[in-house]
Amino acid sequence: MNKGFVSAITPPAHFSGAAYWFIFKGSRLLVYMDDGQARLPFLPDPAELALMPLRQQYLGYCTDPDNGFHAFCAEVDAETAVPQGMAFHRLRRLFSLLDEQLVWLAGRAVQIVDWDRATQFCGQCGGRTENQTHERAKKCPQCGRTIYPRISPAVIMAVEKSEPDGNKLLLARSHRHPPGLYSVLAGFVEPGETLETAVAREVREETSVEIKNIRYFGSQPWPFPDSLMVAFTAEYAGGEIVLEEAEMEDAGWYTPDNLPQIPPSISIASRLINWFVQKNSGADGAKA
Ligand SMILES: [Zn+2]
Known part of the structure; x- marks a missing residue:
């Protein structure tokens, strides 16, 4: 990239x-x-x-x-x-x-x-801003405020559950997803949170499931409009799925051979799902 x-x-x-x-x-x-x-x-x-x-x-x-x-x-x-x-x-x-x-x-x-x-004008005093030449920033000559491009960090996570009949992946669809499409959970980081806290909170808020062993997986800029997707893997620690109905339409645990329709391969969501599939089926067909 x-x-x-x-x-x-x-x-x-x-x-x-x-x-x-x-x-x-x-x-x-x-x-x-x-x-x-x-x-x-x-x-x-x-x-x-x-x-x-x-x-x-x-x-x-x-x-x-x-x-x-x-x-x-x-x-x-x-x-x-x-x-x-x-x-x-x-x-x-x-x-x-x-x-x-x-x-x-x-x-x-x-x-x-x-x-x-x-950012043609300062959000604080309304003055016309000026481009800086030493960094990607603008400065307001009236009040001195510096304005950087906004990047909104979001976390996205593959939650895995070990069961007697094989490992399963938590997939869900929100009301925003195209019909039939399921993906891993994701959400924006809130002010004051660490990335790991945000991962645990998102999973708990959207499905009531508790997780452990949260590990960094990778990241991907996602310019729709200004996200940075930070991906993690995690293990199920407890709880039954209870959907947050305002946000979520359905969620469940899926084995590698029984996946619903998932996102296109360019997204980090797809890389997370492929990680789970490769790890649990020995298949080498899916490209990370
Ligand atoms: Zn200003």
Whole structure:
């Protein structure tokens, strides 16, 4: 993910070459569509596409010797005409259509574009903010407040239960899930909580189940709109499933050979579920 990519705030002095441009209209990204594959514009200036960005930010550069590049993000206004042969698409749709490194960079880009738009003025005194050049931040010259891009940490967890007929995984569906889809539990971290406290609280709140042996698994930025998903594994410690009805529609314990419909493979939820399946069935088909 973002292999060899170096985040930077300002382009090299006198930089004028072609770069990848992540150009957004709202949260939709401008791409060429060729034969079912998406391709990003690679050009010196969006003016070549007759585009006049409202704002732009340098993202950084990739140092890969075979595939180095610079990247910018920008936003155009809602009335902007779509250049010929191109289209604005939701990032979720582009997950499977764009090169994987560029997908994750697009996630970074949409968060920076969103932050850039929302912080033109200081939330404390209303003064016009100024971009900083030494870090990804804005500063209000009137009151001195510094404004960083917002990242909202969320925890996501695979809870495993050992039973005589095999290990089982806690899967649930909330009212927000698409019909038929089940996943591991997840929720936002609250102010003052550790990640582990948040994991135990989410499982307890949503299903009344108690857990133990909470262990870090991995993490994934999830730009919808600004989450950082921090994944854990845990073991069942006690309790019967009692659903929090406002939030949850169904939950249950599933064996590896009896899984319901689960999330797409790009998500860390899917990596957690595959971890459970591989560990408990000896199958090597599922790719982490
Ligand atoms: Zn201010």
